[in-house]
Amino acid sequence: MRDTVRQELVARQLDEQLGARYPVGQRLRILDVGMGQGTQALRLARAGHTVTGLESDPGMLKVAREALATEPAGIRERFRLIEGDARETGVHFLPGSFDVVLCHGVLMHVDEPDALLAGLARMLAPGGLLSLVVRNADALAMRPGLAGDWSAALAAFDSDTHVSELGTPTRADRLGALMATLAGIAAPLQAWYGVRVFTDAVPADEGLPAARELERLLAAEDRAGRTDPYRGVAALLHLCGVRG
Secondary structure, three states: OHHHHHHHHHHHHHHHHHHHHOOOOOOOEEEEEOOOOOHHHHHHHHOOOEEEEEEOOHHHHHHHHHHHHOOOHHHHHOEEEEEOOHHHHHHHOOOOOEEEEEEEOOHHHOOOHHHHHHHHHHOEEEEEEEEEEEEEHHHOOHHHHHOOOHHHHHHHOOOOEEEOOOOOEEEOEOHHHHHHHHHHOOOOEEEEEEEOOOOOOOOOOOOOOOHHHHHHHHHHHHHHOOOOOHHHHOOEEEEEEEOO
16 A cells, blocks of 8 residues: 555656646656656656666566566657666766656665765756655654654654664655755755655555545545645655756
């Protein structure tokens, strides 16, 4: 359930930003950095855009290639897969090569993200959209608190590290710090959303409810993700900056 909520909300939010910025039907040049299994990248390719996916994990690349192989020829032709590190976009692409750059769930694995973000901004054409999904450091106490793990909740208030159920530590970011960084790289924040306000505490293997219940769940998450004060305690933040 957690992944479904994340992917659906990010898709809605991203489409909202693209629709507000570009004419309907315009085919965009999109770079998905650290694309994982390619959920958003494939969705955008199906919508008619030219998509390049950059991924360093061979296992994720294999999954993405297998998924791409099942798509019609037209989609395969406008989708390019590259094995590479998110911090080395300048090795693969010229500055200003893309209208949209996605970087979803990557910053949490990078100790010093400022150089990576500056590199992503350089990939954008003037007026281009930078879409980031990050772990929200201001909400790290929510999941353990709702689970009744008071020691972990108290420790999370002063932390910028999130530990998954598998024991893997990842880094979290704060909205204010990222706003300052985006302004400094000439891609100031234009909009931001919360992702997973109500469902982050469900078990990792929680299945999906029936269709009508899922529709209501997503409607509630969608509204919370764009409404204060709820979006400020979402597990993830979706930030959209625009290249000046």
